[in-house]
Amino acid sequence: MPRFLVLARKDLGLMLGLGLGLAQTILLGLLIIFVFSLSLPVGETMTGQAAAAIFWLASVFGLVLLFNALYHLEEANGVRLGLLLAPISPGTVFLGKALAGAALLLLAQIFFLLGLVVFLGQSLYGQWASALGLVLAVDLGLVVLGSLLGALSQGQAARESLLSVILFPLLVPLLLGGVKLGGGLLSGVGFQDESQWLTLILAFDALFAAVALILFPLVFREG
Amino acid sequence: MKNSVLLSTLAVAAALTLVAAHLAIWLHAPVEATMGLVQKIFYLHLPLAWWALLSFFLVFVGSVGVLVRKTPVWDALAGAAAELGVLFSGLALITGSLWARPIWNVWWTWDPRLTTALIMWFVYMGYLVLRTSPIPEVKRRTLCAVLGIVAFVDIPLVFFSTRLWRSIHPSVMSSSGGGMEPEMWQAMGGSLAAVGLLWIVLVALRVRQILSQDRLDGLWAARL
Numbered sequence: 109m110p111r112f113l114v115l116a117r118k119d120l121g122l123m124l125g126l127g128l129g130l131a132q133t134i135l136l137g138l139l140i141i142f143v144f145s146l147s148l149p150v151g152e153t154m155t156g157q158a159a160a161a162i163f164w165l166a167s168v169f170g171l172v173l174l175f176n177a178l179y180h181l182e183e184a185n186g187v188r189l190g191l192l193l194a195p196i197s198p199g200t201v202f203l204g205k206a207l208a209g210a211a212l213l214l215l216a217q218i219f220f221l222l223g224l225v226v227f228l229g230q231s232l233y234g235q236w237a238s239a240l241g242l243v244l245a246v247d248l249g250l251v252v253l254g255s256l257l258g259a260l261s262q263g264q265a266a267r268e269s270l271l272s273v274i275l276f277p278l279l280v281p282l283l284l285g286g287v288k289l290g291g292g293l294l295s296g297v298g299f300q301d302e303s304q305w306l307t308l309i310l311a312f313d314a315l316f317a318a319v320a321l322i323l324f325p326l327v328f329r330e331g
Numbered sequence: 332m333k334n335s336v337l338l339s340t341l342a343v344a345a346a347l348t349l350v351a352a353h354l355a356i357w358l359h360a361p362v363e364a365t366m367g368l369v370q371k372i373f374y375l376h377l378p379l380a381w382w383a384l385l386s387f388f389l390v391f392v393g394s395v396g397v398l399v400r401k402t403p404v405w406d407a408l409a410g411a412a413a414e415l416g417v418l419f420s421g422l423a424l425i426t427g428s429l430w431a432r433p434i435w436n437v438w439w440t441w442d443p444r445l446t447t448a449l450i451m452w453f454v455y456m457g458y459l460v461l462r463t464s465p466i467p468e469v470k471r472r473t474l475c476a477v478l479g480i481v482a483f484v485d486i487p488l489v490f491f492s493t494r495l496w497r498s499i500h501p502s503v504m505s506s507s508g509g510g511m512e513p514e515m516w517q518a519m520g521g522s523l524a525a526v527g528l529l530w531i532v533l534v535a536l537r538v539r540q541i542l543s544q545d546r547l548d549g550l551w552a553a554r555l
Contacts (some may be wrong), residue, residue, distance in 0.1 A: 138541065144424050201366055256477075260461075260474050260478065270464060273455040273456075274461060274478060276448050278454060278482065278485050281488040284493070288495075305379075305495065310491055311488070316481070323477045326476075326477060327473065327474060
């Protein structure tokens, strides 16, 4: 098994086994969606675009919690040194963390989607494949930056707020794309002439994947 | 010593050009026909925005310098540029908002340049938060450098995404001349130069200050 998969499996095992992070992430996301449902007058349904924005808002808050928890795993007892001394490249650590983060985020997003259906009265109108494609494309960018910057706030006292303040504005292009395309799906019109948004999302993914692979070793060694 | 003389000369030059630029703005350039006096704010708004953008580029240059050379000078440069960038882009946002109220009848509207400026302001405020976080010095330098690079790579993406969303900003610079009188261009040139000189002086002073503070901290730590 490739080493990054071993690392991802270890992190997933710890996170799911100890119940760290994931339950918190799902709870927070569902709470956000529920609180936003209060903005609706009785009997009215939210527009697809607003619902998509709430979905991605829940996702980025979840992202912050998940990556803080993922990097927190190695903080106790200097275990991070063990990871540094292991015969693996920092890039492997980055990939392992990103993969574990992606799996956990996708799990949480299943619940967020249920929240959209239950609390906000949304429907995907059977466009499951497009929705999955969109979520995967946007999540790729999210976890790439989450994995890079999660390492950055590792060991800080106020790491949740620090990571949020740094991460959220950087993710704006990706979130705009997610809201635009997701809004189309939730309104039942699908992707209409939105190839530019798809290109932008994929460009974001590719650019930051490259940047993260170059910069992550520096962050991780200094950490 | 030589540097101090140069810096003082530059500071005096900045003050004089600022006075000259304001004379040009208020006395030389004509009052704009449709917008009236409020258009004068443009002569400050644009230089602030442009020099803020250059500050962000300098943060990127300083950050690359930190990763390649690992000397404190590059870090001080990135830090000083980020502070000036946040200050200037903040002022550009405020002047833009004051200008937009009478012209567009709103304080704020969705526009690629506006939104990009605001998002960059948030990004670099985050950068400054990281700079002031209680992190060991060497580690802080590297982390800030990484964020400085990531932030700069993000700028074009933010701009394109906000442009795809929608736009109403006047494209003064893209159309040929933008309907501006030659006197207006001269006032704008003067203001750009004056704010630029002020920017150079402030960056240089702040770099020197940060380096002095580092040295003082080092001396204090050595005494303990």
